[in-house]
Amino acid sequence: DNDVDPDDLAIMTAGWAQHAPGHPLAEVSFTKFAENPLVSPNVNHVCVRRKYTDSPYMMWYNNSTGTRTIQLATSSDHAPKGQAWLHEIKFDGYRLVAHIEHGRVRLMTRNGLDWTGRLPAQARQLRVLPVEQAILDGELVALGEGGISSFRELQEALSRKQSGELIYQLFDLIYLDGYDLSTAALIERKKALAQLLAAAGYERDGVLRYTDHLQGQGLEFFEQACALGLEGSMAKRASAPYHSGRSRQWLKV
Secondary structure, three states, X not given: OOOOOHHHOOOOOOOOOOOOOOOOXXXXXXXXXXXXXXXXXXOOOEEOOEOOOOOOHHHHOOOOOOOOOOEEEEEOOOOOOOOOEEEEEEOOOEEEEEEEEOXXXXXXXXXXXXXXXXXHHHHHHHHOOOOOEEEEEEEEEOEOHHHOXXXXXXXXXXXXXXXXXXXXXXXXXXXXXXXXXXXXXXXXXXXXXXXXXXXXXXXXXXXXXXXXXXXXXXXXXXXXXHXXXXXXXXXXXXXXXXXXXXXXXXXXX
């Protein structure tokens, strides 16, 4: 059942962002481009390419393998400095990508295994999100005391088929209702994700949770995570698009 290397999959936090009220995209506008998409940290909107397709899977899946490589982090000995970086808590878990299409939910592992049947509570909550089509990236974790995740407890819960208390910690929104958001800046994708979850009325103690972050103060964030007994932190470049494969746009510290 250990589908992935837990070192590659460790992104979550028990915190909850302050969400804007109203529509899940109340503060994010999308511009359709006939040519290449433009994403700029200097503008107040997300510019993305509209995908004219009936299914987001045509954008996501590789025709030859049936899967698409998720974005992965590169190891780093230190947290980057400056406001250009978002910092999240690093925890152990299983990486899962959620596909939603007209009420149907699929939870796929990094290696392309369908875990929807193993996670009925999480799939049920995803099904009621106010979207027609979406692709979300996140981490499945088992939380112990103090909000610290335990990979051993996660494996045991899955083995016992007792997955109802496991948390799906969401940290990215890649596709939404006809729009490919992978070209947008991470900070804008996270804003849209936070608003989407807020619009659904999810609570911070539910099985679906938003992965909060701190912008800047990377060293202080890392030191505090270590003081709390956590594994470290994840640093992600705020202006970066979503790239398949490993890069230095995401760092595990």
